[in-house]
Amino acid sequence: MRRCLSLVTLTALAACSSDPTTPETVPAALSLVSGDGQSAAAGALLPAAYVVRVEGPFGGPVPDVTVQWSASAGSLSAPTSATNGAGTAEIRHTLGGAPGPQPVTATVTGLAPVTFTATATLVPALVATVPVPANYGLHDTFVRDGIAFLSAWNTGVQLYDVGNGIKGGSPAAPQWISTVVTGSTNGGGARAHNAWWFHNPTNGHKRYLFVGQEGPGSVGSTSSGDIHVVDVSDLTAPREVAFYHLDFAGTHNFWMDEPAQILYAAYYNGGVVALDVSGFPTGDLASRERARIQPGGAANTYVWGVQYAGGSVYAGDMESGLWQLRFTGTAFTVVGGGNNVPERWGSDLWVHGTHAYTGTWGGLSRNGNYGNAVKIWRLDAGGAPILADSLIIASIATVSDIEVSSDGKLLVFSAEGGLNPGVHVYSLADPEKPALLGLYPVSTGVHTASLADIGGKRYVFAAKNPSSPALLILDITAFAN
Amino acid sequence: MAAAPLAAQHAPPGATFAGQLVPALTRVDPIPGGDALAELRVVQPVLMLRAARGPWRLQATLDGEGWSMPGGELGPGVWGEGFVDRRHPHTYVHEVMFTGADLLGTHDGAAHVSLSAGKGFAPFGTDDPMSRPPLRYPVNHHLAQILERAVAIAGVGTGPVLLEGAVFNGDEPEHPSQWPSWSRFGDSWSARLTVAPVSHLELQASVAAVHSPEHRPGAGPDQDKWSASARWDRPQPDRRTYLLLEWAHTVEADGFFAFTSVLAEAEVRRGRHRAYGRVERTERPEEERLTDPFRSLRPHLDDAIVGITRWTVVTAGYGLRLPLGTLGLVAEPLGEVSAGTLVETTGSIFDPAAFYGRDTFWALTIAVRLSRGLEGHRMGRYGVFPRTGPADAGHGP
Numbered sequence: 001m002r003r004c005l006s007l008v009t010l011t012a013l014a015a016c017s018s019d020p021t022t023p024e025t026v027p028a029a030l031s032l033v034s035g036d037g038q039s040a041a042a043g044a045l046l047p048a049a050y051v052v053r054v055e056g057p058f059g060g061p062v063p064d065v066t067v068q069w070s071a072s073a074g075s076l077s078a079p080t081s082a083t084n085g086a087g088t089a090e091i092r093h094t095l096g097g098a099p100g101p102q103p104v105t106a107t108v109t110g111l112a113p114v115t116f117t118a119t120a121t122l123v124p125a126l127v128a129t130v131p132v133p134a135n136y137g138l139h140d141t142f143v144r145d146g147i148a149f150l151s152a153w154n155t156g157v158q159l160y161d162v163g164n165g166i167k168g169g170s171p172a173a174p175q176w177i178s179t180v181v182t183g184s185t186n187g188g189g190a191r192a193h194n195a196w197w198f199h200n201p202t203n204g205h206k207r208y209l210f211v212g213q214e215g216p217g218s219v220g221s222t223s224s225g226d227i228h229v230v231d232v233s234d235l236t237a238p239r240e241v242a243f244y245h246l247d248f249a250g251t252h253n254f255w256m257d258e259p260a261q262i263l264y265a266a267y268y269n270g271g272v273v274a275l276d277v278s279g280f281p282t283g284d285l286a287s288r289e290r291a292r293i294q295p296g297g298a299a300n301t302y303v304w305g306v307q308y309a310g311g312s313v314y315a316g317d318m319e320s321g322l323w324q325l326r327f328t329g330t331a332f333t334v335v336g337g338g339n340n341v342p343e344r345w346g347s348d349l350w351v352h353g354t355h356a357y358t359g360t361w362g363g364l365s366r367n368g369n370y371g372n373a374v375k376i377w378r379l380d381a382g383g384a385p386i387l388a389d390s391l392i393i394a395s396i397a398t399v400s401d402i403e404v405s406s407d408g409k410l411l412v413f414s415a416e417g418g419l420n421p422g423v424h425v426y427s428l429a430d431p432e433k434p435a436l437l438g439l440y441p442v443s444t445g446v447h448t449a450s451l452a453d454i455g456g457k458r459y460v461f462a463a464k465n466p467s468s469p470a471l472l473i474l475d476i477t478a479f480a481n
Numbered sequence: 482m483a484a485a486p487l488a489a490q491h492a493p494p495g496a497t498f499a500g501q502l503v504p505a506l507t508r509v510d511p512i513p514g515g516d517a518l519a520e521l522r523v524v525q526p527v528l529m530l531r532a533a534r535g536p537w538r539l540q541a542t543l544d545g546e547g548w549s550m551p552g553g554e555l556g557p558g559v560w561g562e563g564f565v566d567r568r569h570p571h572t573y574v575h576e577v578m579f580t581g582a583d584l585l586g587t588h589d590g591a592a593h594v595s596l597s598a599g600k601g602f603a604p605f606g607t608d609d610p611m612s613r614p615p616l617r618y619p620v621n622h623h624l625a626q627i628l629e630r631a632v633a634i635a636g637v638g639t640g641p642v643l644l645e646g647a648v649f650n651g652d653e654p655e656h657p658s659q660w661p662s663w664s665r666f667g668d669s670w671s672a673r674l675t676v677a678p679v680s681h682l683e684l685q686a687s688v689a690a691v692h693s694p695e696h697r698p699g700a701g702p703d704q705d706k707w708s709a710s711a712r713w714d715r716p717q718p719d720r721r722t723y724l725l726l727e728w729a730h731t732v733e734a735d736g737f738f739a740f741t742s743v744l745a746e747a748e749v750r751r752g753r754h755r756a757y758g759r760v761e762r763t764e765r766p767e768e769e770r771l772t773d774p775f776r777s778l779r780p781h782l783d784d785a786i787v788g789i790t791r792w793t794v795v796t797a798g799y800g801l802r803l804p805l806g807t808l809g810l811v812a813e814p815l816g817e818v819s820a821g822t823l824v825e826t827t828g829s830i831f832d833p834a835a836f837y838g839r840d841t842f843w844a845l846t847i848a849v850r851l852s853r854g855l856e857g858h859r860m861g862r863y864g865v866f867p868r869t870g871p872a873d874a875g876h877g878p
């Protein structure tokens with residue numbers, strides 16, 4: 001008898017305890033499970049369903065509950081849906097035609113409603129697609145004077161006329177000019193990653209293209225790859241004339257202080273390198289190295305990108321965040337910033353006026369976070385970065401490239417992974433509160449997005465990731481605000 | 482003891498079928514994120530055809546893992562072909578190899594020349610783990626074997642010595658229904674020297690140059706691979722003693738990355754009872770992961786990794802072999818436990834303690850292997866072959 005009583009007691013206790021898997025019959029709470037915060041083109045079906053959960057007083061699922069859905073704009077796949085055995089119900093939302101936030105509310109009688117908010121965006125107009133061989137595809141595009149330099153990994157650097165006139169090309173009809181395959185190290189080919197066409201104001205020359213080679217590396221500790229200098233005085237027959245090699249590190253993104261004839265190169269674990277590019281660089285440029293710094297120290301430096309602005313050199317480091325440096329002509333010094341993005345891995349940067357924007361990388365989570373954030377920095381009077389805000393984009397995994405338009409009105413970045421990879425365009429009407437304007441979705445992701453103003457229009461040159469890599473040229477002129 | 486001669490070159494004519502499937506419940510603690518996870522999967526479901534007529538042989542293996550475990554099989558440290566901490570499903574056509582054995586007959590004296598071609602294993606390294614005592618795959622699978630390639634093999638054997646050379650396509654498959662990239666056939670090669678100095682003992686050394694294995698279009702870094710092993714196998718009607726010592730080394734991108742493995746594996750069988758164990762220390766690359774932490778990015782965007790980890794894994798298992806009826810079917814309930822540690826070796830950003838919650842792990846598998854005709858099967862050997870025991874396969878059961 002005692003055993004029977006004990007069993008009854010245990011059963012009753014089990015029934016009364018909190019168990020999120022034991023079905024219940026009385027709805028007590030309605031909660032949002034997934035689907036909030038999505039973005040898609042106005043009029044498009046959102047990529048993921050809205051999912052809610054109805055649970056009972058003890059946290060268990062309540063099946064067969066009718067959930068009523070209402071949309072402020074657009075249409076829903078059904079006006080109601082019923083919860084399943086897990087207590088969840090879902091609905092799909094096709095956005096309305098007007099850009100902006102479009103909330104949808106889920107209601108269960110007697111319970112507090114929950115609201116999902118999706119953002120309908122403008123869609124950049126695709127004006128041209130330039131396929132790139134799948135030798136890892138296209139990493140970056142540098143556009144200047146109507147010439148697009150496509151850094152297409154082992155295919156080399158491809159030169160296209162996109163408005164220069166040399167081949168009659170335009171953004172809508174790019175015309176191939178030539179291809180140069182730069183030198184190989186560590187096996188595996190040219191690995192052309194990025195380029196900068198140097199316009200030397202001191203002599204008027206537009207003779208040299210600096211090409212970054214991204215060799216093998218292990219993020220946080222090692223890297224490889226050289227800077228290759230290509231003579232493009234004849235755009236139809238470019239040829240490599242010089243290189244710069246650092247024994248223990250490899251290069252990534254560039255910036256150039258053209259009046260000073262200094263190339264700043266991000267060098268991953270090597271930090272930042274300042275290279276004298278004056279005159280006629282030939283052969284090994286080792287003697288032209290003017291300074292080098294690992295801003296976070298040897299064990300805490302892996303610089304993704306660098307930019308010269310307002311007399312400072314800014315370095316975006318994957319490990320240690322955004323740094324402000326000063327180059328004296330013979331040395332770098334750390335002026336400000338650093339160790340300021342501890343929760344995510346950093347990626348690219350862009351500095352414009354009194355603000356800077358940095359991306360985040362999600363090839364590996366850091367403290368449980370992927371690279372779904374744009375960090376917004378206010379620069380103080382001395383140019384030191386102070387974190388003003390973080391723009392969290394819930395449906396992407398990496399912000400791989402970031403740029404502000406020359407007029408400071410638009411923030412454009414490329415995104416990889418998650419539900420909304422592609423090209424994202426934001427308004428900077430308030431530079432500390434970017435507002436989503438447009439999204440060009442690319443399911444495989446976009447690795448870089450470069451802005452160029454050509455013929456009175458504004459374009460994004462987007463590097464579409466494999467398996468069918470291509471340069472996508474998007475017209476975002478209509479986004480001007 | 483005398484040196485072991487080459488195996489008989491003319492198998493009995495006809496065709497035989499063999500096969501297995503293994504319902505397995507595996508629990509791994511931790512998985513990425515720090516939790517534990519248990520899964521029930523049917524692993525290693527294979528159907529094999531072996532046919533012989535005169536000097537001609539056909540070896541074909543169909544593998545159903547693409548259906549039974551499309552998301553891979555849980556296993557601490559296992560990796561490859563876009564899967565991490567899960568073993569990838571094999572391709573549906575795991576191997577289909579045609580062989581002409583001892584093609585020159587008596588014209589080459591005591592030597593034996595064979596030619597093999599088809600889809601299968603390149604002559605490199607040790608036997609595929611599917612035909613070895615533990616159920617769980619070792620971490621070093623992609624350092625110690627080269628599989629599922631379009632391959633042409635020439636083998637020359639004399640006495641206890643066998644030399645094999647092959648050309649094949651370097652690309653690994655990316656999903657179960659993918660065939661080798663025929664346009665890349667011949668861009669990679671391997672060679673293996675096998676010596677059986679005494680009965681039951683087999684020594685092996687091999688080398689391979691594999692072009693862009695992890696990037697199918699061919700832009701990825703190349704690998705240079707080496708392997709050496711000693712294998713002692715003495716199967717008898719009611720008992721078996723088996724020992725394997727293995728070293729494997731792969732360098733990638735002209736030596737920028739290097740991965741080394743040492744492994745020891747043993748089995749003792751007495752009657753129906755089988756006990757086995759394995760100890761390995763293997764380095765593997767840590768690649769960018771997707772938001773699904775068991776998958777890495779394919780195709781690659783660059784040649785970067787996020788670290789190199791060294792896995793030390795100890796595995797022990799026991800199986801009870803139970804014949805079922807007269808059809809040659811065998812049911813083997815088995816239990817297998819693994820435990821170990823891992824460390825990151827390069828100072829890169831991959832932190833095992835952060836990624837898994839700790840730097841130790843264990844795994845438990847309870848399974849039943851249902852098989853027929855696989856006794857002594859050695860997967861990945863074709864053509865002439867030094868005989869090291871009565872159950873040597875590669876030539877039909």
